[in-house]
Amino acid sequence: MSTHTPRPEENDDHKVSTLKDLLREKPKQGRPPRMVSRQNVYVALYPEQKKRMTELKAYLPEGLARADLPDLAVSVLTAKMEALRQAVAGRNREIPEGVTDMDSLYLLWDLDVPPHDPAEKWTSIRLSPQQVIELGRVHGTLNAVFGANRSETFSLGLALLGQFLEQHPLQGEKLSLGEVRELIFRA
Amino acid sequence: MGESILDSELGRYKPNWERLGVVVAPFTIEADPRFMYLSTETRRALSKVSYMVEAGQGASVIVGEVGTGKTTLASWFHSRYDRRPDFVAARVDEPPKKSGLLLLRRIAAEFGVRTRRATEDQLNELRDFLTETTAQGVLPLVIVDEAHELGPEQFTELRRLLNFRDPRGGKAYQLILLGRPELDIILRDSPDFNDRVATRSSLDPLAPDDTRALIEYRLLAAGRDNKQPPLFTEDSILPIWRETRGYPRSICLLCLHLCLELLATGGQQVDAGFVSEFLEGHTGYRQAE
Numbered sequence: 001m002s003t004h005t006p007r008p009e010e011n012d013d014h015k016v017s018t019l020k021d022l023l024r025e026k027p028k029q030g031r032p033p034r035m036v037s038r039q040n041v042y043v044a045l046y047p048e049q050k051k052r053m054t055e056l057k058a059y060l061p062e063g064l065a066r067a068d069l070p071d072l073a074v075s076v077l078t079a080k081m082e083a084l085r086q087a088v089a090g091r092n093r094e095i096p097e098g099v100t101d102m103d104s105l106y107l108l109w110d111l112d113v114p115p116h117d118p119a120e121k122w123t124s125i126r127l128s129p130q131q132v133i134e135l136g137r138v139h140g141t142l143n144a145v146f147g148a149n150r151s152e153t154f155s156l157g158l159a160l161l162g163q164f165l166e167q168h169p170l171q172g173e174k175l176s177l178g179e180v181r182e183l184i185f186r187a
Numbered sequence: 188m189g190e191s192i193l194d195s196e197l198g199r200y201k202p203n204w205e206r207l208g209v210v211v212a213p214f215t216i217e218a219d220p221r222f223m224y225l226s227t228e229t230r231r232a233l234s235k236v237s238y239m240v241e242a243g244q245g246a247s248v249i250v251g252e253v254g255t256g257k258t259t260l261a262s263w264f265h266s267r268y269d270r271r272p273d274f275v276a277a278r279v280d281e282p283p284k285k286s287g288l289l290l291l292r293r294i295a296a297e298f299g300v301r302t303r304r305a306t307e308d309q310l311n312e313l314r315d316f317l318t319e320t321t322a323q324g325v326l327p328l329v330i331v332d333e334a335h336e337l338g339p340e341q342f343t344e345l346r347r348l349l350n351f352r353d354p355r356g357g358k359a360y361q362l363i364l365l366g367r368p369e370l371d372i373i374l375r376d377s378p379d380f381n382d383r384v385a386t387r388s389s390l391d392p393l394a395p396d397d398t399r400a401l402i403e404y405r406l407l408a409a410g411r412d413n414k415q416p417p418l419f420t421e422d423s424i425l426p427i428w429r430e431t432r433g434y435p436r437s438i439c440l441l442c443l444h445l446c447l448e449l450l451a452t453g454g455q456q457v458d459a460g461f462v463s464e465f466l467e468g469h470t471g472y473r474q475a476e
Contacts, residue, residue, distance in 0.1 A: 087242035090324065090355075092273045098237025100230065108234040113227065 251390030254436030
């Protein structure tokens, strides 16, 4: 007399058919859909900077994610550079005389000067088309005066974003990307 | 004196700097912007003050102990801004004591403005000059070194000058005050002026790493090839820093004496032993300062 021992899957109440499984509402994976698709931009970042980006996620308002940080970093950088340009308007230089290199910009804006070791790793960030243009514009200016590359330019933006988010904590608020950008340009 | 030559015309000792691989004396205690080593604190002061000057924010203050590089910084600001077509710079090294009028006369003389005997007349002369100059797109800049020697009456006159406006409504001149740390205390007694200070920076003594960088920078600026073995070995830096407490002028003075000793003894490198031996045998080397 054979005794039938049921196979484990026969007892599994959660087991559903293949069709049901396919139709089931699953959490969405991959990049969220956006009105305007973002573009890949390659930059070299230090491991500490990547860690910093993860930390900064906690300062973001509801509805924004880590993937929005690069866009915001470029916006802060653009706003700061524009303020600098306007402050010295009427003079014959866009950058003040005593700002002699990229480190001087960090010192001018009360940021920690970044390390200069080559421990950085290439990575891709995704930027909205407008931010791609803005990053290119600032990179052009900083490259012309200090020979800065795109990674150094973006790193400056990331440091400025960290400072902005620490001085203007937004967590708990419900703001769109556009609203945060507005706040940045008003600050 | 085998390593040096006697300048027959001047009859004075001339060290043979070429033997150290440099073309000019690498260490002097003169304020020379060509040799200005930019430590982090110096760069911070440069960037913040030059931003305030170019943004037309008014007064900036830089404080630092004796020998931290204030006069070098004053020379740097004067040389950089005076050569620009959109600035005209006046430098007051030793401000006259107490009298507001004398200070105004001194500033007027530096700008080539007529000097007057009454304070109000002098202020009017200066106002005409400042407003006319700014109307032409040229911003006057006044740099006052040893500003800790200024008195309350002089701060009042500087404040009155800061009230003059250019045609666009901006301040008609920019001011940089450099002085010892007591300047900050003196400014508290002149609150009207103190409120108009846009930025304050302080020059601190150098850390050991910056001390090494200063020595290397000055040797490089004096023409030494950095492919050569270092003139000052790694272990010589800490005793130099300890002896000088990181004050740039003291570092330069000690390094100057170490280089002269090296030339006199025919040595090749300054190491920790050489520094200790020199300090033991030449306790009075600072008297040359």
